[in-house]
Amino acid sequence: MYEVVVAINIGIFILLSLSLNIVTGYAGQPNIGHAAFFGIGAYTSAILTSKIGFNFLISLFLSGIIAGIVGMILGMISIRVREDFLAITTIGINFVVVAIFRYSPFFGGSFGMAVPTPTVFGIEFNNYTYLSLIYLFIVLIILFLRKIENSWFGMALGGIRNNEEAAESIGINVKKFKIVAFTISTFIAGITGCIYAHYMSFISSDDFGFLTSITILSMTVIGGLGTIQGPIIGAFILGIIPEIFRFVADYRMLLYGGLLVLMMRFQPHGLFGKESFLLNKLVNLFGRGNRW
Amino acid sequence: MFLQQFVNGLVVGSIYALTAAGASMVYGILRILDIANAGAYAIGAYTGWLIYGLTGSILISFIGAMVITGIFGFIIQKSLYLPQMKQSAIVPLITSIGLFIFIEDSLRLIFGAHIKDFAVEVPIGNIVLVNANISGIWILILLVTAFLFLILWWIIVKTKIGLAWRATAQDMEIAQAMGVNTKQLVALNFFLGYGFAAIAGIMVGIYYNSIFPNMGDVPAYKMLAIIVLGGLGNPFGTVIAALFIGLIETFVGGYIGFFLPRDAIAFLTLILIILLKPQGLFAKNN
Numbered sequence: 001m002y003e004v005v006v007a008i009n010i011g012i013f014i015l016l017s018l019s020l021n022i023v024t025g026y027a028g029q030p031n032i033g034h035a036a037f038f039g040i041g042a043y044t045s046a047i048l049t050s051k052i053g054f055n056f057l058i059s060l061f062l063s064g065i066i067a068g069i070v071g072m073i074l075g076m077i078s079i080r081v082r083e084d085f086l087a088i089t090t091i092g093i094n095f096v097v098v099a100i101f102r103y104s105p106f107f108g109g110s111f112g113m114a115v116p117t118p119t120v121f122g123i124e125f126n127n128y129t130y131l132s133l134i135y136l137f138i139v140l141i142i143l144f145l146r147k148i149e150n151s152w153f154g155m156a157l158g159g160i161r162n163n164e165e166a167a168e169s170i171g172i173n174v175k176k177f178k179i180v181a182f183t184i185s186t187f188i189a190g191i192t193g194c195i196y197a198h199y200m201s202f203i204s205s206d207d208f209g210f211l212t213s214i215t216i217l218s219m220t221v222i223g224g225l226g227t228i229q230g231p232i233i234g235a236f237i238l239g240i241i242p243e244i245f246r247f248v249a250d251y252r253m254l255l256y257g258g259l260l261v262l263m264m265r266f267q268p269h270g271l272f273g274k275e276s277f278l279l280n281k282l283v284n285l286f287g288r289g290n291r292w
Numbered sequence: 293m294f295l296q297q298f299v300n301g302l303v304v305g306s307i308y309a310l311t312a313a314g315a316s317m318v319y320g321i322l323r324i325l326d327i328a329n330a331g332a333y334a335i336g337a338y339t340g341w342l343i344y345g346l347t348g349s350i351l352i353s354f355i356g357a358m359v360i361t362g363i364f365g366f367i368i369q370k371s372l373y374l375p376q377m378k379q380s381a382i383v384p385l386i387t388s389i390g391l392f393i394f395i396e397d398s399l400r401l402i403f404g405a406h407i408k409d410f411a412v413e414v415p416i417g418n419i420v421l422v423n424a425n426i427s428g429i430w431i432l433i434l435l436v437t438a439f440l441f442l443i444l445w446w447i448i449v450k451t452k453i454g455l456a457w458r459a460t461a462q463d464m465e466i467a468q469a470m471g472v473n474t475k476q477l478v479a480l481n482f483f484l485g486y487g488f489a490a491i492a493g494i495m496v497g498i499y500y501n502s503i504f505p506n507m508g509d510v511p512a513y514k515m516l517a518i519i520v521l522g523g524l525g526n527p528f529g530t531v532i533a534a535l536f537i538g539l540i541e542t543f544v545g546g547y548i549g550f551f552l553p554r555d556a557i558a559f560l561t562l563i564l565i566i567l568l569k570p571q572g573l574f575a576k577n578n
Binding site: 024028030032077082083084085087088089091092093095096210211214217218221250251253254256257258259260261263264265268 | 323324325372375376379380381382383384385386387389390391392393394395396397398401509510512513516517520559560562563
């Protein structure tokens with residue numbers, strides 16, 4: 001049972017890291033408030049299912065839509081500002097969203113909200129259902145990302161990341177692609193938030209704060225931005241460390257902060273990203289340079 | 293009531309100005325958004341608190357915290373930021389976020405998570421001006437802010453270092469080619485920037501009579517909002533933007549009774565301004 005709980009937690013962070021990677025890794029746009037969209041999804045579903053009595057599947061979809069719409073607005077803002085100012089804007093959005101959840105009675109204020117356990121097709125959800133659902137989504141998203149990587153869309157995002165002006169000059173519609181990337185990324189975060197809310201059965205604004213955003217960012221960056229394997233391995237490593245070494249739990253943010261600094265200083269592409277020493281060693285060790 | 297709110301907004305604004313000044317200086321030269329500056333602010337507050345506890349003199353605590361935090365800033369730029377200058381902007385940005393989290397959590401582990409009192413005896417009495425009651429601490433804050441910005445203005449506008457500073461801010465490579473020792477300048481820049489943040493941290497600690505490890509959270513994004521408003525790395529635009537935000541927050545909070553906490557107001561102002569005038573309110577035309 002304990003293993004299932006750990007696997008669910010790691011799975012949730014894998015989903016979040018993969019979704020952040022679409023904007024920050026592929027398109028090169030920093031989003032340091034990703035937890036806000038995670039929270040928007042969670043609160044949307046909490047309201048829809050507990051106050052209005054929507055079915056879980058509908059509310060799952062709507063959570064993604066609402067988070068995606070807010071993400072689309074963020075994408076529109078991102079067109080107007082340079083990447084470093086976008087970073088501040090996203091931090092600010094995170095603080096404002098948390099403040100709205102915390103101070104408005106509609107969202108339960110500082111007491112948080114209780115979220116009902118969903119029943120779909122007569123089956124009441126338990127931990128194994130959540131586990132299967134989460135890993136089903138992970139597989140779907142990986143398949144989707146592999147499609148993206150080799151598509152015109154993925155290459156356009158890479159172009160935007162490497163040089164926006166150059167991408168624009170060869171006819172890539174930078175605005176459109178940025179907005180689409182933000183929308184997809186926050187849509188996934190919203191869906192993850194919905195699953196998280198029902199799984200926890202209780203949510204409060206603190207779950208979606210700046211530190212959660214930093215955790216997601218750390219996982220993505222430490223694994224390797226702009227790859228599929230990077231965020232997955234990053235989320236797995238940073239998720240499993242506090243479980244194996246219990247004493248680390250209290251020093252978690254210290255560890256994440258320190259790792260972020262060290263990675264950026266010495267391995268800006270991440271442990272398993274492009275040009276990573278570790279990945280190169282592993283590939284050499286096993287003989288052939290197969291694609292992950 | 294109006295006068296009281298006005299003075300209150302002015303005090304809050306001048307604290308913001310000091311907080312944002314450090315990050316603004318760093319941005320002006322290196323084009324790095326240094327979120328870790330908000331960590332320096334917390335370090336400064338704790339260092340000042342420690343020194344005040346040891347010596348009982350607020351003057352020594354100001355100077356000591358400024359020097360120690362300044363040296364910290366010097367080490368940071370030498371070991372972290374300078375080697376990253378050739379990377380894309382997101383690399384130093386993530387570094388500074390990591391550093392910020394690291395600093396906050398270190399402070400939590402060293403001093404504990406609970407709030408510490410920072411009560412200071414100020415040798416200035418309260419002043420009653422018409423119907424506004426101005427406490428000695430407020431006067432101290434206004435005086436120190438004015439003094440520090442006067443010094444900064446003198447350095448940047450009147451001295452030879454200031455000339456080199458302005459040249460480097462315009463174009464680092466050309467300034468270097470003209471014989472400016474840009475490395476030294478960046479070092480000075482970080483020393484002053486982190487020192488200013490330390491002073492701001494102490495003053496906020498005194499103002500609210502409390503310091504805690506994550507006291508830098510709100511300044512971390514609010515000071516960046518102020519930098520954007522102030523026209524990106526122009527320290528004097530930053531002062532005006534900071535006073536502006538301080539006054540807006542106080543008046544909106546005091547008269548309209550905004551449903552959001554006051555910290556969100558600065559951010560909403562920022563979003564509006566970014567959308568209406570992306571280059572900032574007081575951007576220089578160049």
